[in-house]
Amino acid sequence: MPISFADRLNNVETSAIRELFKLLGKPGIISFAGGFPDSAMFDVDGIREAVNTALSEEPGGALQYGATEGYQPLREQIASFMHGKGVKDLSPEQLIVTTGSQQGLDLLGKTLISPGDKVIVEGPTFLATIQCFRLYGAQLISAPVDGNGVKTDELEQLMAEHKPKFVYLIPTFGNPSGALLNLERRKAVLAMAVKHQTLIVEDDPYGDLYFGEAPPPSLLALSASVPGSRELLVHCGSLSKVLSPGLRVGWMVGPAELLSRATMCKQFSDAHTSTFAQATAAQYLKAGRMPATLAKVRAVYAERAATMGRALKRELGDAIDFVPPQGGLFVWARLTGAGGKVGDGATFAQRAIEKGVAFVPGAPFYAANPDLSTLRLSFATAGLEKIEEGVGRLGEAI
Amino acid sequence: MPISFADRLNNVETSAIRELFKLLGKPGIISFAGGFPDSAMFDVDGIREAVNTALSEEPGGALQYGATEGYQPLREQIASFMHGKGVKDLSPEQLIVTTGSQQGLDLLGKTLISPGDKVIVEGPTFLATIQCFRLYGAQLISAPVDGNGVKTDELEQLMAEHKPKFVYLIPTFGNPSGALLNLERRKAVLAMAVKHQTLIVEDDPYGDLYFGEAPPPSLLALSASVPGSRELLVHCGSLSKVLSPGLRVGWMVGPAELLSRATMCKQFSDAHTSTFAQATAAQYLKAGRMPATLAKVRAVYAERAATMGRALKRELGDAIDFVPPQGGLFVWARLTGAGGKVGDGATFAQRAIEKGVAFVPGAPFYAANPDLSTLRLSFATAGLEKIEEGVGRLGEAI
Numbered sequence: 001m002p003i004s005f006a007d008r009l010n011n012v013e014t015s016a017i018r019e020l021f022k023l024l025g026k027p028g029i030i031s032f033a034g035g036f037p038d039s040a041m042f043d044v045d046g047i048r049e050a051v052n053t054a055l056s057e058e059p060g061g062a063l064q065y066g067a068t069e070g071y072q073p074l075r076e077q078i079a080s081f082m083h084g085k086g087v088k089d090l091s092p093e094q095l096i097v098t099t100g101s102q103q104g105l106d107l108l109g110k111t112l113i114s115p116g117d118k119v120i121v122e123g124p125t126f127l128a129t130i131q132c133f134r135l136y137g138a139q140l141i142s143a144p145v146d147g148n149g150v151k152t153d154e155l156e157q158l159m160a161e162h163k164p165k166f167v168y169l170i171p172t173f174g175n176p177s178g179a180l181l182n183l184e185r186r187k188a189v190l191a192m193a194v195k196h197q198t199l200i201v202e203d204d205p206y207g208d209l210y211f212g213e214a215p216p217p218s219l220l221a222l223s224a225s226v227p228g229s230r231e232l233l234v235h236c237g238s239l240s241k242v243l244s245p246g247l248r249v250g251w252m253v254g255p256a257e258l259l260s261r262a263t264m265c266k267q268f269s270d271a272h273t274s275t276f277a278q279a280t281a282a283q284y285l286k287a288g289r290m291p292a293t294l295a296k297v298r299a300v301y302a303e304r305a306a307t308m309g310r311a312l313k314r315e316l317g318d319a320i321d322f323v324p325p326q327g328g329l330f331v332w333a334r335l336t337g338a339g340g341k342v343g344d345g346a347t348f349a350q351r352a353i354e355k356g357v358a359f360v361p362g363a364p365f366y367a368a369n370p371d372l373s374t375l376r377l378s379f380a381t382a383g384l385e386k387i388e389e390g391v392g393r394l395g396e397a398i
Numbered sequence: 399m400p401i402s403f404a405d406r407l408n409n410v411e412t413s414a415i416r417e418l419f420k421l422l423g424k425p426g427i428i429s430f431a432g433g434f435p436d437s438a439m440f441d442v443d444g445i446r447e448a449v450n451t452a453l454s455e456e457p458g459g460a461l462q463y464g465a466t467e468g469y470q471p472l473r474e475q476i477a478s479f480m481h482g483k484g485v486k487d488l489s490p491e492q493l494i495v496t497t498g499s500q501q502g503l504d505l506l507g508k509t510l511i512s513p514g515d516k517v518i519v520e521g522p523t524f525l526a527t528i529q530c531f532r533l534y535g536a537q538l539i540s541a542p543v544d545g546n547g548v549k550t551d552e553l554e555q556l557m558a559e560h561k562p563k564f565v566y567l568i569p570t571f572g573n574p575s576g577a578l579l580n581l582e583r584r585k586a587v588l589a590m591a592v593k594h595q596t597l598i599v600e601d602d603p604y605g606d607l608y609f610g611e612a613p614p615p616s617l618l619a620l621s622a623s624v625p626g627s628r629e630l631l632v633h634c635g636s637l638s639k640v641l642s643p644g645l646r647v648g649w650m651v652g653p654a655e656l657l658s659r660a661t662m663c664k665q666f667s668d669a670h671t672s673t674f675a676q677a678t679a680a681q682y683l684k685a686g687r688m689p690a691t692l693a694k695v696r697a698v699y700a701e702r703a704a705t706m707g708r709a710l711k712r713e714l715g716d717a718i719d720f721v722p723p724q725g726g727l728f729v730w731a732r733l734t735g736a737g738g739k740v741g742d743g744a745t746f747a748q749r750a751i752e753k754g755v756a757f758v759p760g761a762p763f764y765a766a767n768p769d770l771s772t773l774r775l776s777f778a779t780a781g782l783e784k785i786e787e788g789v790g791r792l793g794e795a796i
Contacts, residue, residue: 003656007512039458048453055446060437063642099668106667114405132666244461246673268530269504270497274672275644
């Protein structure tokens with residue numbers, strides 16, 4: 001029998017993603033294609049200590065069903081962690097724990113999006129966000145981005161024109177753009193939220209991964225100084241990029257009414273996030289190991305980013321254009337056409353694979369009007385020599 | 399600003415659930431209200447050993463992003479575990495790991511249910527299933543149940559009449575009915591699936607918790623002997639009731655095309671189930687501790703069930719009617735009206751709370767036409783003395 005699937009599945013087109021993954025399987029490939037942190041950065045000893053403490057001190061809490069909102073000691077640790085990042089007034093009850101920040105996105109879709117509702121996202125934005133919101137029937141509007149993040153004038157025009165259900169932004173070292181929304185634009189976004197009475201979703205999995213100076217405060221931290229903006233702001237955080245994606249521990253801060261509905265939806269999505277992982281994360285944060293872990297990953301990724309940036313300039317010259325990232329995991333680049341040898345990002349990706357190096361073409365990251373000349377290069381998982389060698393191969397491919 | 403939520407939230411009514419939970423907070427209450435296993439049964443030492451082995455042998459696998467389909471060593475262990483339960487021909491690729499079996503239900507809803515689609519469930523059935531499917535817009539049809547599980551003649555009439563998207567059953571010690579679908583009816587269900595070309599979902603979180611003889615084979619195991627039925631069968635399993643709910647490790651077996659779509663949906667729901675929990679579960683199963691754990695929990699729950707059954711007969715006599723459970727966590731009972739002192743299950747629950755004992759009235763477990771005289775009593779989390787004392791209080795309350 002051919003199974004008759006739900007209509008919502010017609011809203012997503014996954015072949016672009018599958019095509020990307022097909023590129024990655026060849027042996028000997030140096031990969032700049034991943035979107036994940038380096039396993040070698042994981043603080044295995046710290047996590048081992050944390051899980052053993054959790055199982056000794058609170059085996060029931062770590063192994064039994066738990067509250068859908070999250071394991072209370074973890075909510076307290078996350079509130080304290082956010083306090084350290086400039087969010088001074090956050091109580092544990094003002095956040096819920098999610099199964100990675102991906103689930104935060106899913107709960108926003110489930111809670112807010114009716115089929116046909118409009119949602120504004122950055123162009124480019126996170127691929128799984130596009131598909132996640134489309135599964136709920138969202139009509140996505142794409143707001144342009146430059147090296148300083150989303151262009152706020154254009155964003156405001158789109159908000160006024162489309163009256164979206166919400167605006168989804170990754171303001172700090174976004175995937176894939178790596179861009180950092182500057183302070184002036186952050187304040188403008190919050191002012192626009194109030195002016196247009198429109199929900200803003202700040203997805204912030206990369207904000208801790210800065211290389212030099214700390215980035216401007218998150219929209220959540222800044223909302224304290226923009227009256228009325230806090231009740232229009234949702235913030236999604238994650239331990240995935242700095243501690244371990246395998247824990248699947250994220251969180252969502254938002255207006256009480258929204259968190260209440262999201263909790264209800266989560267109850268029927270997965271009951272609650274693994275208490276085993278939550279209790280481990282709580283003990284890890286409580287043990288005070290996070291500052292040292294962050295210092296280490298920042299230093300390692302900073303060096304890799306700088307190495308990739310220098311090599312790209314040396315090997316590809318003016319054939320590509322990019323803003324050196326100040327944090328995160330990615331270099332987002334545009335083929336300029338100089339030299340005229342390669343066409344778009346997808347063609348260049350094919351040529352690069354033939355030379356033994358993989359990256360991801362940028363077009364699939366656009367919900368609309370893709371810039372075909374773009375590409376995303378991750379510097380996170382290759383060591384310095386591999387980065388030099390891989391960029392050398394890119395130079396041969398161009 | 400009042401947030402404008404998605405239309406789908408209008409499909410669920412959670413006040414019934416909230417009312418249940420409000421009953422449970424009082425101090426000194428003996429609770430038969432829970433739906434969870436006893437924390438004292440958890441094999442903490444075995445889980446500690448498993449997680450430490452996982453972190454030593456495969457720290458990357460346990461802490462990094464993983465495949466959406468599941469961590470391959472766990473898929474292999476689950477296939478082997480299912481083999482031990484009579485499913486002889488299951489390959490690891492024929493199952494996906496889910497974040498508890500609750501996520502299996504959510505993925506079925508997301509993958510299969512368009513608003514207005516009909517789904518047949520048992521009356522009564524699992525409360526979170528009702529709400530989960532309704533969030534996706536399902537119109538639920540309720541099939542009657544007796545002490546031998548769903549009444550198959552009535553079920554077939556409903557299938558012919560409503561042509562549902564699928565039929566959802568908990569054939570073995572279901573929540574809340576505790577009923578065991580007998581072998582004859584199991585074969586009838588599979589034959590009906592083929593005859594009506596209708597998907598059957600077998601939710602089986604309790605099948606391992608039998609007290610005497612093993613129950614009849616699962617629908618999944620039996621499907622090997624009913625030609626054409628396997629490709630119409632989905633089976634959801636879980637470690638929650640026998641090992642630990644906090645791991646949030648469940649699985650779903652189903653037709654390849656359905657698993658493929660469910661995997662795509664899962665990618666945008668939570669990316670993957672915690673690899674930290676999956677690697678721990680895989681090591682636990684690999685270590686061979688499950689048979690001893692199962693023997694222990696079966697013996698403990700069997701004694702508690704027998705104690706509760708005897709006490710109910712002694713203290714409440716012919717004022718209630720119930721089938722002594724052969725497994726699972728629950729006694730499902732009906733107030734007969736004998737003695738005439740209490741009305742429906744909800745009224746009796748209020749009286750019982752006043753006497754210091756809690757249980758859950760049965761009406762909310764019906765998607766339609768609730769039997770108001772019903773109640774669910776869990777014997778899982780109270781020791782033998784508390785069971786005697788709590789049932790004594792029920793006797794006072796009636």
